[in-house]
Amino acid sequence: MASIADFFSGQHRACDLVFEDMEDAVGSADWPRATELYQQLSRDTLQHFSNEEEGLFPLFEDKTGMQAGPTQVMRGEHAELRELLQRLGEAVESRDQDAVLGTGETFFLFLQQHNVKEEQVLYPMADQVLQDSLGELAQRVAGFPAGD
Amino acid sequence: MNLGALSLEDAPGFRVPLQFFLTVPAFGILAATLILFDGGLLLQSRWLPATLAVTHAFTLGYIAMAMLGALFQMLPVVMGTSFPRTEPAARLVHGLLTAGTLCLVAAFEWRQAMLFLIAAMLLVPVLLLFAAGTLIALRQGAKGGGPARAVRLAVMALAVTAGLGGWLAAGHALPAVPLQRALTDYHAGWGLAGWILVLVVGISTQVIPMFLTTPPYPKTLERWLPPLLVVLLLTGSVAPLDALRQGALLALTVLAAVYALVSLHLLQRRRRKRFDVTVWFWRLGMACLLAAAGLEGYAYVRGGSAGPELAVLAGLLFLAGFAVSVINGMLYKIVPFLVWLHLRMPVLKGLVPPGTRLYTPNIHEVIAPQRMKWQFLLHAAALVLLLAAVAATNGRWAQAGAVLLLASNGLLLFNLGAAVRLYARHAGSV
Ligand SMILES: [Fe+2]
Ligand SMILES: [Fe+2]
Numbered sequence: 001m002a003s004i005a006d007f008f009s010g011q012h013r014a015c016d017l018v019f020e021d022m023e024d025a026v027g028s029a030d031w032p033r034a035t036e037l038y039q040q041l042s043r044d045t046l047q048h049f050s051n052e053e054e055g056l057f058p059l060f061e062d063k064t065g066m067q068a069g070p071t072q073v074m075r076g077e078h079a080e081l082r083e084l085l086q087r088l089g090e091a092v093e094s095r096d097q098d099a100v101l102g103t104g105e106t107f108f109l110f111l112q113q114h115n116v117k118e119e120q121v122l123y124p125m126a127d128q129v130l131q132d133s134l135g136e137l138a139q140r141v142a143g144f145p146a147g148d
Numbered sequence: 149m150n151l152g153a154l155s156l157e158d159a160p161g162f163r164v165p166l167q168f169f170l171t172v173p174a175f176g177i178l179a180a181t182l183i184l185f186d187g188g189l190l191l192q193s194r195w196l197p198a199t200l201a202v203t204h205a206f207t208l209g210y211i212a213m214a215m216l217g218a219l220f221q222m223l224p225v226v227m228g229t230s231f232p233r234t235e236p237a238a239r240l241v242h243g244l245l246t247a248g249t250l251c252l253v254a255a256f257e258w259r260q261a262m263l264f265l266i267a268a269m270l271l272v273p274v275l276l277l278f279a280a281g282t283l284i285a286l287r288q289g290a291k292g293g294g295p296a297r298a299v300r301l302a303v304m305a306l307a308v309t310a311g312l313g314g315w316l317a318a319g320h321a322l323p324a325v326p327l328q329r330a331l332t333d334y335h336a337g338w339g340l341a342g343w344i345l346v347l348v349v350g351i352s353t354q355v356i357p358m359f360l361t362t363p364p365y366p367k368t369l370e371r372w373l374p375p376l377l378v379v380l381l382l383t384g385s386v387a388p389l390d391a392l393r394q395g396a397l398l399a400l401t402v403l404a405a406v407y408a409l410v411s412l413h414l415l416q417r418r419r420r421k422r423f424d425v426t427v428w429f430w431r432l433g434m435a436c437l438l439a440a441a442g443l444e445g446y447a448y449v450r451g452g453s454a455g456p457e458l459a460v461l462a463g464l465l466f467l468a469g470f471a472v473s474v475i476n477g478m479l480y481k482i483v484p485f486l487v488w489l490h491l492r493m494p495v496l497k498g499l500v501p502p503g504t505r506l507y508t509p510n511i512h513e514v515i516a517p518q519r520m521k522w523q524f525l526l527h528a529a530a531l532v533l534l535l536a537a538v539a540a541t542n543g544r545w546a547q548a549g550a551v552l553l554l555a556s557n558g559l560l561l562f563n564l565g566a567a568v569r570l571y572a573r574h575a576g577s578v
Binding site for chain 2: 020023024027076077080098099101102105106110112116121
């Protein structure tokens with residue numbers, strides 16, 4: 001049985017690893033590699049957000065009838081994270097090490113507190129209420145195991 | 149289930165935790181000043197009034213001050229609940245805790261019966277009130293998960309500690325109340341192992357993997373360590389057989405050492421390689437916890453033949469080495485994040501038009517990493533000198549350690565103050 005918590009938490013961990021590699025590259029002033037890793041981080045993170053906003057959240061909202069509930073809060077935080085990600089990109093582009101590390105730390109802390117709320121509350125709830133909708137989720141989210 | 153409370157917008161006002169956090173280094177300065185003036189003498193016995201004055205400046209003024217402030221902040225954001233009437237309650241708790249601690253320190257310093265009574269009348273009610281409010285909040289909370297359970301146990305231990313402390317204060321003040329030294333051990337045990345250690349375990353198993361990018365703690369440790377510590381403490385306090393009580397306390401010491409070792413191991417396997425001062429504060433803190441547990445175990449094996457300075461050394465390692473270090477490290481994660489978060493509040497609450505780019509300083513601009521690093525070095529050096537002073541009963545070293553402790557807390561106050569001033573400057577411009 002495919003687990004929403006496992007799949008989406010796995011994407012969090014994968015993005016964390018890319019972020020950590022990028023930070024290392026910036027630390028050793030390897031800017032071409034940092035730029036490449038930033039692009040991967042940006043692509044993966046934004047893909048994850050749209051997996052949630054266009055895949056998971058609408059199904060959750062339909063099933064629970066909670067339009068203004070936790071998914072609303074999470075969408076708001078995504079907006080903030082997108083802006084931080086953009087600032088991070090600008091700092092990488094201008095090769096400003098202090099700005100990358102400072103903005104990166106800000107992005108990372110905010111992202112972690114966001115992820116922990118999803119992993120501890122939202123995903124477990126989604127796993128409970130969306131047991132019958134996993135097939136539909138697989139159609140909307142690329143890579144989500146289509147199941148048995 | 150109250151999922152709306154997950155929202156950062158429901159975080160309590162900036163002032164709620166910050167009034168506590170800014171008071172923390174002020175009591176660190178007070179403790180350092182007391183050591184400086186009373187010299188090495190007070191580091192030789194845990195029973196001297198001057199030693200108890202310093203101890204309570206740390207336990208109440210520094211440690212409890214930081215933990216209560218952090219709990220006011222964490223209840224809504226992490227546990228989906230909030231302290232009843234948060235803002236006025238926090239102001240009241242902060243005011244009474246500050247005044248009560250000052251009275252208690254003065255009472256020990258000048259051995260004034262009246263001051264002991266006033267201190268007890270200020271501190272006991274406020275700590276019981278805080279414990280009760282937290283328990284009520286957790287009953288209404290969304291989740292009964294790991295940290296919530298540890299917090300529940302820890303504040304119950306806080307209530308026990310405060311009750312015993314009140315009784316001991318009455319013993320100092322009133323000739324009619326006999327001063328029972330045995331109670332002091334219960335008071336210290338419930339305060340150190342029940343309140344401080346259980347709370348740090350409950351919170352660290354959540355925040356270390358998340359913010360310091362270590363692998364997670366083993367699930368069994370995360371789940372069972374806080375209740376097990378409390379059960380052992382209870383057994384060690386009230387079991388009918390002497391051997392049973394001793395065995396429980398030894399097991400508790402071993403578990404504290406295991407937790408310290410696991411933490412050190414996880415911190416070693418941290419994925420991010422960038423220098424992070426919080427990691428070093430936690431490493432130092434866990435190393436001190438391990439050493440404190442080792443000394444306690446040694447004293448247990450030696451029985452009555454262990455010297456009195458061993459108890460002082462273990463106490464210094466636990467309080468100034470373990471608790472103060474991890475709190476100091478956490479303050480450097482929490483305060484810059486809170487400054488940033490509250491400056492972003494207009495955007496997060498949708499009070500500015502979407503797409504507006506509001507300049508906000510990044511977290512490294514709130515407190516420069518370099519200045520945090522210097523403070524860490526001052527703190528570590530102060531600790532080494534104070535430990536050496538106790539081990540060698542050397543008053544000069546104790547005073548040198550006190551000077552460094554003073555400098556460390558002065559810099560901590562400056563760093564936190566700079567963060568708050570930056571907040572005030574930018575918040576005004578939005
Ligand atoms: Fe998300
Ligand atoms: Fe997510």
